[in-house]
Each structure stands twice: as structure tokens, then as C-alpha cells.
Amino acid sequence: MKGGLLKRTSDKLELMTLDLSLAGEKDLxxxxERMGLxxxxxxxxxxxxxxxxxxTDVEIQTFGQTWSEHCIHKTFKGDILTEKGTVRSLxxxxxxxxxxxxxxxxxVSVFEDNAGLVEFDKGYLAAAKVETHNHPSAVEPFGGAATGVGGVIRDILGVWGEPVAVTDVLCFGPLSTKQEELPAGVKHPKYIYKGVIAGVGAYGNNMGIPTVSGGIFFDSGYTGNVVVYCGCMGVLPGRLYVRNTKTSDYAVLAGGKTGRDGIHGVTFASADLSEKSEELRSAVQIPNPVVEERLKRATIRIRDGALASGVTDLGGGGLSCATGEMAHRSDLGLEVELKGLHLKEAKMAPWEIWVSESQERMLYSVPEVNLKRVLExxxxxxxxxxxxxxFNKSGRLxxxxxxxxxxxxELKFLYSPPKVKRRASAFRIPLKECKLKEPNDLGEELLSLLSDPNLRSREDVIRTYDHxxxxxxxxxxxxxxLxxxxxxxxIKPLKDSWMGLVISCGINPFYEDPYWMAASSIEEAVRNNIAVGGRRVAVLDNFVWGNPEREDRMGAxxxxxxxxYDFSLALDVPFISxxxxxxxxxxxxxxxxxxxITGIGIMPDVRKAVTVDLKKNxxxxxxxxxxxxxMxxxxxxxxxxxxxxxxxxxxxxxxxxxTEVLVEAIDSGIIKAxxxxxxxxxGLTAAEMAIASGGLGLTLDMRQVLSQVRRGDLLLFSESTSRFLVExxxxxxxxxxxxxxxxxLSRVGEVTDMPGLKLIDPAGTESVLSASEMRKAWRGY
Amino acid sequence: MELKKSKACVLRVGGTNCDLEVKVALEELGLKTDILHMNQLADGTLSNYQMLVFPGGFSYGDYVRAGAIWGKEIFTKLRKELGKFTDDGKLVIGICNGFQVLVEAGLLPGNSVAGVPTASLANNSSAKYECRWIYLRVESRQTPFARTIKVWDTLWMPIGHGEGRFILPSEEALNELVKENQVIFRYAMPDGRPADGRYPHNPNGAAYDIAGICNKKGNVMGMMPHPERAFFGWQTPSQRGKRKARGDGRCVFEGAVEYIKKY
Known part of the structure; x- marks a missing residue:
């Protein structure tokens, strides 16, 4: 770097000043790179x-944090250049x-605040947010996953919500991957799997929020990049939702101590993983759910007393982002003195304090009259x-x-980054016929699918989460x-209301065409919600993608x-976050x-929720x-x-x-399962219904299925959307x-008192699978 | 004592997280309930209450050992007052983490806040956290909490813990506990026979399938399962499309309320 560019300007502080006017392109x-921006x-x-x-280095770091992909989502807000013209902001x-x-x-509030808000019941709102914590989990699985859960719970606290449920959807490399096949810097899927699951469980269980919904997927496409989605849902009285920071309000930071853990988490998450990522272990935060449990109590008490004028959580970018955001969203400025902060280590440089992502911290704006009570x-x-x-009127940080x-x-400068431009190539997949020999025994095929790592029971994981x-x-x-x-x-979150919050997921990463992959995921989230009796579904989108600077990734x-866009409109389900x-x-x-796609629905009476198990012979x-x-x-x-x-x-x-007819049918009580x-x-759906049921089974006559497909295996395992099996x-x-x-509508069979599944294939051949052999294949015992 | 004039206190510290559902259960039965942080207790506060609940959660993160830190805190801060509370024959119940706390404080299976545990709730033998519905067999009615049920009744409730394996230092200690009718609940098969150690019916490997015990006098009880999560019918899993009209856990709180009425 050129001499004179970088200077230490304070004899008391670890503070450097950079004169960018002296810097050439290479220096920039x-x-x-050197400052991790x-x-x-x-x-x-x-x-x-x-x-x-x-x-100063603090200022330059503030730009790095605020303008990171993680914080400002520049790809989604930037210009996309395509063959057909420019798309301004995805x-x-x-x-x-x-x-x-x-x-x-x-x-009530979409895309604006820390979480999306929809009306619930009796003046209450439901809040929902889903986050990813992939990069940290790839390096330090337990801490990465646990702080992912902790972070998304704070997002709900950040809209004054009382967290009522946690969700997790996880994607790993195949557990059977051979260690020798992994390049340096990629950790074995089994190590990641165990750590992530323990991390998710530890945080939710310790905080006392039930982990109720999720999924686990295995594929070689996740071996180098584990995917950890963490979601949280909450409720709050609508009248207590306040986001009105005023000049002269105090900025109050509360929670865990600030340390060197989680420095540059966001910039780390905005770059590719490599062998060197291990050196960035310090970018992963250290979880302490019990501090967050106390923070939750305090936040809800402050909310109920209407003592604060605003709240936000400290997540990516730490103080540098939370303070700026809170001041900027209210068109204010803010004066901050860092001296009083509780630190984990005494000798932290000001920029480290400023960008640290140490966990379990929240920022509140508090009017002077309430300050004493809040501190108590x-x-x-x-x-x-x-x-x-x-807070003040200056518009400056x-x-x-x-x-x-x-x-x-100046906050206006800080929050108007240059628009990025990305190129997207047209997405094409070659049409290929599927050639597959027809199997002899459908029953055997079904049993082997039941034990497929991607389809089998998750009971061994679910039971380690307090639900x-x-x-x-x-x-x-x-x-x-069973x-x-x-x-x-x-979930029935309110004591005096039967209204239920219905939480579902849709995810189909294996469908090659991204358009239909997205469409079917949205439909699946809705379908799952409706299947238990949910309705008025709102959806959340969480993309996990490769480097957007590559044209093909961008095209997809x-x-x-x-x-x-197409299916949110067509299915009448708005995105809220x-x-x-x-x-x-x-x-x-x-x-x-x-x-x-996470679906958030409601149902008027939780007692009417429909389950998958068979009810009557x-x-x-x-x-x-x-x-x-x-296929x-x-x-x-x-x-x-x-x-x-x-x-x-x-x-x-x-x-x-x-879905409209099904909701009516469920309400009228004629749908038993x-x-x-x-x-x-x-095939899988019928088998799962039989597996869940004690003492009952069903027959499935494939000759009755309305379809042009004639081949038994294709009929039994096709994944056409918009379908339900009902009793x-x-x-x-x-x-x-x-x-x-x-x-x-096809009347395909009936419930019998013989536990298991009787399959009649298109040729009329019967095969019988007992409940116990299916159960053994599906859950391993 | 008239129920209207009585009150229960649900205590909490950082990491406690099952306090609200216990309050909901007790108030449903007409017993007014305050949730108090240990920091909100002043000298004599406890004397305003007829019942004290140590609810579930991960008090102080359960770092060290489940319930150990809160147990010690009770010994140092609350020994005298809690001693008087139990000597007066008032009710104390510890659920899940609360049970661990009572054991760590020496209140169970002993008879005073001795500060030294005489039993332990060790790591589950499955070596993992377990959340599932289990069956309990009522073994004794020694405690008011079991007064509204019959011996050998079968109850259905969820557990959720990583450290619930009840163990005692010796065979004699176990025999003593059984002889004194202090074993209240045992993990059972769905038909009501004792689980006899069989997983997952006995979900943690507890000695003699012990899920809940009381002190000699019966007014202090600890249990690993969560009666407050099996209080309302809608909380129970549906079976053949039907749920129980009322959860089996309700009886534990009903027993307490009946006792308070007569106290």
C-alpha cells in the first residue's frame, strides 16, 4: 500500500485513518481485502x-458492513442485465x-421490519421470520446453527413479538460421503449434521420455544455448502407494536457482552467458502440461550409497559448496522459513546467493538421519562x-x-450504496427423456423408498427438540x-382464543427448472397448510444460491x-418477509x-385440526x-x-x-384424515398414513386413479402437485x-382393520405390505 | 382455607421457561398465581402463599449440572423461609428442572433444605434429550398431589429432558423410598404395567422406573413429566381423531387445590 495512505491518528486509541484520495485501484x-470488507x-x-x-477504520468498516450482501441484499435490489433487457430490482x-x-x-407489515406481521385474532398480530446461517454452520456447526436460531428469535423480539415456535430446515451432504473425497476445508457431512442438529435443539430447548416444524435433506450439492434455515413465529398485541423513535430518545443496548466473536460475520457470509474459511472461525458467534431467555422476558415486559419507542436486534454487522438502521428508519441521527459497553476483552479496538456480532444483544430507543423503569x-x-x-435530528451517525x-x-450517504449490476444468462435445460426399466415388485420399490435418506422418518431428530x-x-x-x-x-398461542397458527414448509430443490421448482415449493407450502385445516396463507421466501456474479447462477x-411473482398472485398468497x-x-x-417457502396460515379452531392417521375401519x-x-x-x-x-x-x-373446497370440507367435519x-x-403418502395408524390400514386400488399414466411405478411415485389423499x-x-x-377425484380404496397397505396395481395384481415392515423401513425400528 | 384467599407462587430465575403454562393451569382451577423472579422475593414474601412451584426450564443454563446452581441458590438464600414453608405443611412441587432443583437443594428425597443432594437426576441413558408422551403408573397417594387419583391409575403426559434418570446411592435408599410410599409415579407401559426399564416407555433409564417422588410428609413433590402440558384436552395428541376431554396432568393440580381448600 502507498505510504501515507494509512495513519495512526490517536495516541490513546487503536484507531487508524485512511486517506482514500491517495489510493489507486489496486490499493482500494x-x-x-485486508480489512475484510x-x-x-x-x-x-x-x-x-x-x-x-x-x-477512520471505524467508518470504512461501517460501509463494509452496511453494504454487505447480507445486510443490504444488493443483488436483489440491483439491476439485472438479461438478453431481454434490464430487470430493475428482483x-x-x-x-x-x-x-x-x-x-x-x-x-400489517411486510418486508419492512425485522419480521413480517399479519393479523391474527382478538387484536393480536402474528410475526414470522426465516433466516439462513449457512456459512457459520459450515465452519462451526454447533455454534453456527445455535446462533442461527438465536438470531431469528431476536428478529421476532425485534418486532415486539413473543416467540411461540421455531422451525428448522436443514440440507447436508450425504452421510455416506467418503472422507477421502472431500477437498481440504470441507468438513465431513456427519460432523456437520451432528453439530447442527445439536445446535438447533440446544437453543430452542434452552429458551423454551418449541421446535415444531422442519425438514432434512441430503444431497451432494450440499456437501461443500450446508444449508441451515431457522425460522421463528411469534404473537403480539397489535396496539403494542411501536416503531416510532423520536429525537432525544435514549439508545439503550442490552444483553450479552461484546467480544471478538462474530467479527465480520456478514462479510464472511457474502463471500465464497474456501480452505481459508477455517481462519475465520472467529466470524462465528458464541451462543448463550439463557441470556436470550432473560432478554426475551425483559423485552416483553418493556413492550407490555409501552416503555420504549423502538426496538431492533443486533445481528449481522452488530452495532454498526443496528444503530444506523434505527436512526435512518426514523429520519434521525444518533450520537454514540462506546466507553460504557460491557466487553468480553478489555483491549478491543473501536472498530472491533463497532462491528462485533456477539450474540444476545438488542437495541431499544427509550423516551427519557421511561428510562429509569426500563433500567430497573x-x-x-x-x-x-x-x-x-x-437520537437527534442531525441525520448523522x-x-x-x-x-x-x-x-x-451522513446516514443518507451510508444508506445509498451504488446499485450493483449483475448479468443473467438465459436459463436452459435440455429436454431429456427419462428411461427407466419397469420394476417387477411395486411393494419392494415402496419399501426401499421409505428408507431413502431423504424420505425416512425424522423421529430420531424431532425427539431431541422440545416440541x-x-x-x-x-x-x-x-x-x-405410532x-x-x-x-x-x-400452535394455539392465545389462552382465550381457539385460533391456531398453522406453520408449513415447501421445498423442492431437486426439480431442475428453477421456475417450476419455485412454483411447486409455493404450492407445497400452501398445500401442507390446507391439509391440516389452515387458510389465509402468507408465505416467506428464503433463497440459498451460488455466487450471483456468475451469469448462470443469476439466470436461474x-x-x-x-x-x-406468478404463483404468489395466482395462488393468492402474499409474501410477507x-x-x-x-x-x-x-x-x-x-x-x-x-x-x-414457509407458509403461515390460521385456523379458527385448533380442535378441528386434521391429522394424517386413519380413523375408522x-x-x-x-x-x-x-x-x-x-417424474x-x-x-x-x-x-x-x-x-x-x-x-x-x-x-x-x-x-x-x-384448496378452497378442501377447507370447506374440513370445516364441515367430513375429512377424517x-x-x-x-x-x-x-405411494409414500399412503404408506405414511398407514404407518401413523395403530390397528388400521388401507387398500389402494391404482386402477381407480384418474390419470393417463398406465405404468404402475410411474403412477405410484409421480410427484404431480395439488393432490391430497383423504379419508x-x-x-x-x-x-x-x-x-x-x-x-x-378418485375413490382409491378404504380403511381396513388390517394394519398396513394393500396395493392393487394397474394390472390388478395385489401386494400387501404390513405396517410393521413399513414402519421398520421408514423409521428403523 | 378458602380458595379465593389462597395464592400460589411460581418461582423463576434466568433460564426458567415453563412458568406461564403452570400459572394458566392453576388459575384455570381457581387458584390465583403469581410468577415471581427470585430477585423479586423479599423477606417474608413466601408466607403470602399456600403453594410454591419450581417450574421447568434450564435454570442458569443448567451449566455445571441440571438444577445445581438454582439448588445452591435456594440453599443459601431461601433455606430458612423454605424450611418454615414446608414445616407448615404448605405445598411445594418441582416439575422437570424444578424436580432437579429440589433434589440438588436436598429437599427431595430428604426432608429439609440440606444443601446436599442424596439422589441424582443423571443424563438419560439414551445420551440425548428426549421429548415424548409417556405413561405413568400411580404408585402411592402419599402426597396431596395424588389425592384425587387412585393407586395403579395410568396417566399420560409428555416429558422433555436430557437429564432425568433418577438414581439413588444404594439399594437400601431405594427400598426405604418404596417402603415409605414416597415413590408417586413410575414410568409404565400403555397397559399400566411398570416399564421395567424398557425404552422408550422408561425414557431415561431411571431406577425402578421412578418418574416422581415426594418427601416423607408428602407435601413436597418432584416429577420429571410435565402435567401442565397435559392439562387441557386439546393439548393431548389426537388418537383415532379424538382427544381426551381433559388432560391427565390436570389431576396433579386438582389434588393441590383440594388440599389448599382444606388446609
Missing amino acids: LEIS ALSLDEMKFIKERASRPL FKSYIAKATKELNKPWC IFKEEEIEVCILGK NVTFRGEIVCDL EVRGCTAGKPLQGE GGPNDAAV LLRACEAC GKDSLYNESPLGPVRPTLL GDLVYLIGFTKEE GGSAYLRSKGATGGSCPKVDASMSRKI CHDLSDGGL VEEEKSEYFERALKGIA
């Missing part, structure tokens, strides 16, 4: 051009656009607290350390007398976003592009929906190592028709069939 890049040359130049004086052109056009009166509450809850400073100015930035704490879990993650799966979890992302994690690249290549079993030959990316094909075929598509108008069809198709009482069957007029 070197500064970005992860800023591009354009961005560095942008700062250089607009800075009228040398900048976010505004697709995701938020659909929500705006749907314009639902029950959406923190004391009673044994929470360390520090008054950082006061002014930070001092022991009286010396270390940062003085009953708070005593509000009305729809359990394991259902029926622990079958569920479609969605149902664009295509997925197009589907988000979302988050993207890009730069998921490792020496093994990019992550398998993955979109998680002699009841009829119907398949709702039409079965097509849609592309299906679990069946993958289990055979085969590729090709076309992946499931979504007929939105049919889907809406089906219901399970949606997804991975593994009709209906015989006396109600006429009424039911009338209600579903105009919808593909």
Missing part, C-alpha cells in the same frame, strides 16, 4: 469519490410486486445494559470512544398413535423469482440452488387431484440414479379450486363427491 482492492472496486471508488476527508419487480398487487388488508426491568432480569447515547470521534457519517414446551402445540410434529409425519404444525435465480443467502460456493462448486379413501407423468427430479427417479423427465408443474387455478402428496407421490366416512361420501364436482 487491497484495503477491501468484501466490497467491490466500484463500491470502493464510490466511497473514495464522495469522502471529503480521510476516513425484489421490487417480483417478490414485493406480488404482495403489493394482492394488497391484503390483513398484511433489566436489573430485575439480570441483563447488562448500556446507554449508548441519544456520530460515534465517540472515550470522547474521541471515531466515526461521523411441547409452552403447552401450546395442538398439532404435533409426530402424529397418530408417530407418523405431519403436514403442518398447529431470475427464473425462480419470476415464478415467485424473506431473506437471501448468496455466495454459497465451496471448492466443490455452488450449492444446489434451494428455495424454502370402513371409511373411504379418496385421491383429490390429477396424476400426470411428472423429473422425483424421489423415485433419484433413488434409481436416473435423470430426465419433466418436473411437476402447477396448475394454479386448479390448485386454488381444490388428510395427507398431501409430495416427495414419493401417492371420508361412507355416509358422507355422496355429499363429499358432490362438493368436489369438477375436480379430479
Whole structure:
């Protein structure tokens, strides 16, 4: 670096000053790299051009943090150059656009605050947020996953919500991966798997928030890049939702001590993983759920007393982002003195304090009249607290350390980064026929699918998560007398209301076309929600993608976003919150592009929630929906190592028709059991219903299935969307069939008192699978 | 004592997280309940209450050993007052982490806040945290908490813990406990026979399938399962599409309320 560029300007503080006007292009890049900023040359130049004086390291770090992909989502807000022209902001052109056009009166706050807010019941709002914590989990699985959960719980606290449920969807490399095959710097999937699961459980269990919903997937596309989605849902009285920081309010920081853990977490998450990532272990934060439990108590007490004017959590970027955001969103400025902060280590440099992502910290704006009471509450809850400073009208972020100015930035400048430009190539997948020999024994195929790592029971994991704490879990993650799966979890969060919060997921990373992958994921989230009795579904999007600076990754992302717009509108489900994690690249290549859709529905009476287990001998079993030959990316094909075929598509108008009728049927009480069809198709769904049921089984006559598909295995395992398998009482069957007029409906069998599944294939050949052999295949015992 | 004039106190510290559902359960039965942080207790506060609950959670993170830190805190700060409380025949119940705390404080299976544990709730023999619904067999009605149920009744409730394996230092200690009718609940098979150590019916490997015990006098009880999570019918898992009209855990609190009424 050029001499004179970097100077130490204070004899008391570890503070450096950089004169960017002296820096050439090479120097700018070197500064970005050495200071761990992860800023591009354009961005560095942008700062250089607009800075009228040398900048301190605290200031430059503030830019690095605030402008990171993680914090500002520049790819989603930037310009995308395509063959057909420029897309200005994926976010505004697709995701938020659909929500705006749907314009639902029950959406109270979307994309604005720490979490999305929708109306719930009796003046209460429901809050929902889903985050990813992939990079930290790849380096330090336990801490990475635990702080992922901790972070998303704080997002709910950050909208004054009382957390009521946690969700987790996890994607790993195959556990059978050979150690020799892993390049340096990539940790073995088994190590990551164990750590992540322990981390998720430890945080939720310790905080006393039930972990009720999720999923686990294995694929070589995740070996180098583990995917950890953590979600949290909460409730709050609408009248206590306050976001109105005023000038002269105090900025109060509370919670854990600030340390050197979690420095540069966001910039670390905005770059590819490599062998060197291990050196960045310090970027992973250290979890302490009990501090967060106390912080939760204090936050709810402050909320109930209407003592604060605003709140936000400290996540990515630590203080540097939280303070700026809170001041900026209220068009204010803020003066901060760092001296009073509780530190884990005495000798931290001001910039380290400023960007540390140490966990379990929240920032509140508190009017002077309430300050004393707020401090008392923190004391009673044994929470360390520090008054950082006061909000003012300056529009500037002014930070001092022991009286010396270390940062003085105009917030308008800080929050108007240059727009990034990304190129997207058109996404094409070659059409390939799927060639697969027809198997002899469908029963055997079904048994082998039941034990597939991606389809088998998650009981061994689910039981390590407390899903009953708070005593509000009305729809359990394991259902029926023998622990079958569920479609969605149902929480009864309010004491004096039967209203349920219905939480579901949709995720289909194996469908090759990103458009239909996204479409089917949205439909699946809705389908799962409806299957238990949910309705008025809102959705959350969480993209996990590779490096957006590569045209092909960007092309695929664009295509997925197009589907988000199309199907959010067509299925009438607004997006209320979302988050993207890009730069998921490792020496093994990019992550398998993955979109998680979380569905948040409501149901008027939790006692009416429908489960998957069979209820009565002699009841009829119907398949709702039409079965097509849609095998592309299906679990069946993958289990055979085969590729090709076309992946499931979504007929939105049919889907809406089906869900509307099904909700009515559930409300009228004629649906005794219901399970949606997804991975593994009709075969898996029927088997799972039998597995969940004690003392009952079902027959499945494939000759009755409405379909053009004739081949048994394709009929049994096709993953066509918008389908449900339901149990209906015989006396109600006429009424039911009338209600579903105009919808593909097949009466495929009946409930019997023989535990297990009797399959009749298209040729009329019967095969019988006992419940115990299916159970053994599915859950291992 | 008239129920309207009585009150229960649910104590909490940092990491406690099952206090609210216990309050909901007790208030449903007409017993007014305050949730108090240990920091909110002043001298004599306890004397305002007829019942004291140590709820579940991870008090102080359960670092060191489950319940150990809070147990010691009770010994140092609350020994006298709690001693008087139990000597007066008032009720104390510890649920899950609360049971661990009472054992660590020496209150169970002993008879005073001795500060030295005489039993232990060790790591589950499965070596992991377990959350599941289990069956309990009522073994004795020595405690008011079991007064509204019958010996050999079967109850259905969830557990959620990583350290619940109840063990005693000797065979004699176990025999003594059994002889004194202090074993209240044992893990059982769905048909009500004792689980006899069989996993997952006995989910943690507890000696003699012990899930809950009381002190000699019966007014202090600790149990690993969560009666407050099996209080309302809607909290129970549905079976063949039906849920219980009322949860089996309700009886534990009903027993306490009946006792308070007569106290």
C-alpha cells in the first residue's frame, strides 16, 4: 500500500485513518481485502469519490458492513442485465410486486421490519421470520446453527413479538460421503449434521420455544455448502407494536457482552467458502440461550409497559448496522459513546467493538421519562445494559470512544450504496427423456423408498427438540398413535382464543427448472397448510444460491423469482418477509440452488385440526387431484440414479379450486384424515398414513386413479402437485363427491382393520405390505 | 382455607421457561398465581402463599449440572423461609428442572433444605434429550398431589429432558423410598404395567422406573413429566381423531387445590 495512505491518528486509541484520495485501484482492492470488507472496486471508488476527508477504520468498516450482501441484499435490489433487457430490482419487480398487487388488508407489515406481521385474532398480530446461517454452520456447526436460531428469535423480539415456535430446515451432504473425497476445508457431512442438529435443539430447548416444524435433506450439492434455515413465529398485541423513535430518545443496548466473536460475520457470509474459511472461525458467534431467555422476558415486559419507542436486534454487522438502521428508519441521527459497553476483552479496538456480532444483544430507543423503569426491568432480569447515547435530528451517525470521534457519517450517504449490476444468462435445460426399466415388485420399490435418506422418518431428530414446551402445540410434529409425519404444525398461542397458527414448509430443490421448482415449493407450502385445516396463507421466501456474479447462477435465480411473482398472485398468497443467502460456493462448486417457502396460515379452531392417521375401519379413501407423468427430479427417479423427465408443474387455478373446497370440507367435519402428496407421490403418502395408524390400514386400488399414466411405478411415485389423499366416512361420501364436482377425484380404496397397505396395481395384481415392515423401513425400528 | 384467599407462587430465575403454562393451569382451577423472579422475593414474601412451584426450564443454563446452581441458590438464600414453608405443611412441587432443583437443594428425597443432594437426576441413558408422551403408573397417594387419583391409575403426559434418570446411592435408599410410599409415579407401559426399564416407555433409564417422588410428609413433590402440558384436552395428541376431554396432568393440580381448600 502507498505510504501515507494509512495513519495512526490517536495516541490513546487503536484507531487508524485512511486517506482514500491517495489510493489507486489496486490499493482500494487491497484495503477491501485486508480489512475484510468484501466490497467491490466500484463500491470502493464510490466511497473514495464522495469522502471529503480521510476516513477512520471505524467508518470504512461501517460501509463494509452496511453494504454487505447480507445486510443490504444488493443483488436483489440491483439491476439485472438479461438478453431481454434490464430487470430493475428482483425484489421490487417480483417478490414485493406480488404482495403489493394482492394488497391484503390483513398484511400489517411486510418486508419492512425485522419480521413480517399479519393479523391474527382478538387484536393480536402474528410475526414470522426465516433466516439462513449457512456459512457459520459450515465452519462451526454447533455454534453456527445455535446462533442461527438465536438470531431469528431476536428478529421476532425485534418486532415486539413473543416467540411461540421455531422451525428448522436443514440440507447436508450425504452421510455416506467418503472422507477421502472431500477437498481440504470441507468438513465431513456427519460432523456437520451432528453439530447442527445439536445446535438447533440446544437453543430452542434452552429458551423454551418449541421446535415444531422442519425438514432434512441430503444431497451432494450440499456437501461443500450446508444449508441451515431457522425460522421463528411469534404473537403480539397489535396496539403494542411501536416503531416510532423520536429525537432525544435514549439508545439503550442490552444483553450479552461484546467480544471478538462474530467479527465480520456478514462479510464472511457474502463471500465464497474456501480452505481459508477455517481462519475465520472467529466470524462465528458464541451462543448463550439463557441470556436470550432473560432478554426475551425483559423485552416483553418493556413492550407490555409501552416503555420504549423502538426496538431492533443486533445481528449481522452488530452495532454498526443496528444503530444506523434505527436512526435512518426514523429520519434521525444518533450520537454514540462506546466507553460504557460491557466487553468480553478489555483491549478491543473501536472498530472491533463497532462491528462485533456477539450474540444476545438488542437495541431499544427509550423516551427519557421511561428510562429509569426500563433500567430497573433489566436489573430485575439480570441483563447488562448500556446507554449508548441519544437520537437527534442531525441525520448523522456520530460515534465517540472515550470522547474521541471515531466515526461521523451522513446516514443518507451510508444508506445509498451504488446499485450493483449483475448479468443473467438465459436459463436452459435440455429436454431429456427419462428411461427407466419397469420394476417387477411395486411393494419392494415402496419399501426401499421409505428408507431413502431423504424420505425416512425424522423421529430420531424431532425427539431431541422440545416440541411441547409452552403447552401450546395442538398439532404435533409426530402424529397418530405410532408417530407418523405431519403436514403442518398447529400452535394455539392465545389462552382465550381457539385460533391456531398453522406453520408449513415447501421445498423442492431437486426439480431442475428453477421456475417450476419455485412454483411447486409455493404450492407445497400452501398445500401442507390446507391439509391440516389452515387458510389465509402468507408465505416467506428464503433463497440459498451460488455466487450471483456468475451469469448462470443469476439466470436461474431470475427464473425462480419470476415464478415467485406468478404463483404468489395466482395462488393468492402474499409474501410477507424473506431473506437471501448468496455466495454459497465451496471448492466443490455452488450449492444446489434451494428455495424454502414457509407458509403461515390460521385456523379458527385448533380442535378441528386434521391429522394424517386413519380413523375408522370402513371409511373411504379418496385421491383429490390429477396424476400426470411428472417424474423429473422425483424421489423415485433419484433413488434409481436416473435423470430426465419433466418436473411437476402447477396448475394454479386448479390448485386454488381444490384448496378452497378442501377447507370447506374440513370445516364441515367430513375429512377424517388428510395427507398431501409430495416427495414419493401417492405411494409414500399412503404408506405414511398407514404407518401413523395403530390397528388400521388401507387398500389402494391404482386402477381407480384418474390419470393417463398406465405404468404402475410411474403412477405410484409421480410427484404431480395439488393432490391430497383423504379419508371420508361412507355416509358422507355422496355429499363429499358432490362438493368436489369438477375436480379430479378418485375413490382409491378404504380403511381396513388390517394394519398396513394393500396395493392393487394397474394390472390388478395385489401386494400387501404390513405396517410393521413399513414402519421398520421408514423409521428403523 | 378458602380458595379465593389462597395464592400460589411460581418461582423463576434466568433460564426458567415453563412458568406461564403452570400459572394458566392453576388459575384455570381457581387458584390465583403469581410468577415471581427470585430477585423479586423479599423477606417474608413466601408466607403470602399456600403453594410454591419450581417450574421447568434450564435454570442458569443448567451449566455445571441440571438444577445445581438454582439448588445452591435456594440453599443459601431461601433455606430458612423454605424450611418454615414446608414445616407448615404448605405445598411445594418441582416439575422437570424444578424436580432437579429440589433434589440438588436436598429437599427431595430428604426432608429439609440440606444443601446436599442424596439422589441424582443423571443424563438419560439414551445420551440425548428426549421429548415424548409417556405413561405413568400411580404408585402411592402419599402426597396431596395424588389425592384425587387412585393407586395403579395410568396417566399420560409428555416429558422433555436430557437429564432425568433418577438414581439413588444404594439399594437400601431405594427400598426405604418404596417402603415409605414416597415413590408417586413410575414410568409404565400403555397397559399400566411398570416399564421395567424398557425404552422408550422408561425414557431415561431411571431406577425402578421412578418418574416422581415426594418427601416423607408428602407435601413436597418432584416429577420429571410435565402435567401442565397435559392439562387441557386439546393439548393431548389426537388418537383415532379424538382427544381426551381433559388432560391427565390436570389431576396433579386438582389434588393441590383440594388440599389448599382444606388446609
